[in-house]
Amino acid sequence: MMGEEFQASKPIYMQIVDRIVQQIIRGELLPEEKLPSVREMAIQTGVNPNTIQRTYSELERMEVVETKRGQGTFITEDEQMIKQLKVNMQIGIIEVFVKNMKELGFSDKEMVTGLETYFERKRGEDDD
Amino acid sequence: MMGEEFQASKPIYMQIVDRIVQQIIRGELLPEEKLPSVREMAIQTGVNPNTIQRTYSELERMEVVETKRGQGTFITEDEQMIKQLKVNMQIGIIEVFVKNMKELGFSDKEMVTGLETYFERKRGEDDD
DNA sequence: ATTAGTGTATTAGTTAGATAGTACACTAAT
DNA sequence: ATTAGTGTACTATCTAACTAATACACTAAT
Structure with missing residues (x-):
């Protein structure tokens, strides 16, 4: 039902990073928009919350999202x-x-x- | 001395496959030419002989080399x-x-x- | 038959990624 | 203060892939 197909050749957390980056670049995710919570996204993608956290950490390292502790993770407002x-x-x-x-x-x-x-x-x- | 740099993101045996395929395509390795033996190639590249065997197995699966048991591995004669x-x-x-x-x-x-x-x-x- | 050179098979060790469970910390609303 | 929702941290385990070590099997030459 939920578990989409991931390639075995690349870490799942990076494949999700790629997907989100693409959505941002294509304008499907807008600046300041809130991403699903770690736990919610884990359910949506059918992976472990820990894997999503890695995804969000990597996105933050790339400075394309900002995390507000206790509130959520948001696309950067820096267009x-x-x-x-x-x-x-x-x-x-x-x-x-x-x-x-x-x-x-x-x-x-x-x-x-x-x-x-x-x-x-x-x-x-x-x-x- | 021998150990060249391999990327961590891709199996070593596949990186060697890529290298050999490139050499064949560029004409640096010619049809019917003999490749170094598994052990010799292992020394040259600084990896385990088993890793080279995987390389040669994959190349054979791709039908770009032919192995003659007891004699060696050769580039296909099929130009x-x-x-x-x-x-x-x-x-x-x-x-x-x-x-x-x-x-x-x-x-x-x-x-x-x-x-x-x-x-x-x-x-x-x-x-x- | 022996030897040297070759590919092949089998088993074991190492590592990175994914998962699981639990606990902690911050924020906002009540 | 309590609660619910959020990100974060930590430890442990599992698994698959890669790598490594060793032994086996075939070929040609002597």
């Missing part, structure tokens, strides 16, 4: 921080991509054309 | 397989990239322009 977060995440993803492609021997230009070709082929397919 | 391997690896990397960027709310076009911008900025920097 500039969120904007910067999106940029940093984007750069991180690009750097991994470039590194991986480079290891296969692709040049910068080939990476761009490779990506474009991928999109073209995807649009040309029947379904999905 | 078409290697060509396909490069394509598959490339698609895999692109798919991860696209998935990650999509999760941040980027469109297909924004991914391409984002990548191009990244390269332009990189070329405009002082060093590295």
Whole structure:
């Protein structure tokens, strides 16, 4: 019923961190908004409260949430921080991509054309 | 002296798999070429022979090497397989990239322009 | 048959992450 | 002061994956 699928390759608490960060960046979670309590979130995701606490600790370390002891955990009100977060995440993803492609021997230009070709082929397919 | 750095986030045997696959794709390891023996490779990389065996088992499962019991482990002679391997690896990397960027709310076009911008900025920097 | 070199199998130890249970501390409302 | 809801801390246990150590099995050459 509740237990969603988590990948075995990455700690659950980090997968939840990723999910929340994505929601913030996409604007689905707004500044100053309150996150579910540790215990509530644990129920929602079907994991142990301790795992959620790790998630929230990590989010606080990243400075994307603030915890008010006794009140709850809230998305940061610093919109500039969120904007910067999106940029940093984007750069991180690009750097991994470039590194991986480079290891296969692709040049910068080939990476761009490779990506474009991928999109073209995807649009040309029947379904999905 | 020998022990190179491995990331803690990924199994060592898989990191060695990645390295060997990259060498094959880049043409640094040629078809029918013999890989170092399990024990020799273990010494070279500074890990346990058992870890190398897992590496070779995985490579065999991927059909990029063939093992001849009592003789050694050899790169496949099937050049078409290697060509396909490069394509598959490339698609895999692109798919991860696209998935990650999509999760941040980027469109297909924004991914391409984002990548191009990244390269332009990189070329405009002082060093590295 | 022996030896050296090879892959393979089996068992054991180590570690990180997840879980579980309990207790503590702060806040707001009553 | 009490209560309910919140984050935090601590300890212990469990589990899966990785790593390690050792022994076994096959191949080729002598």
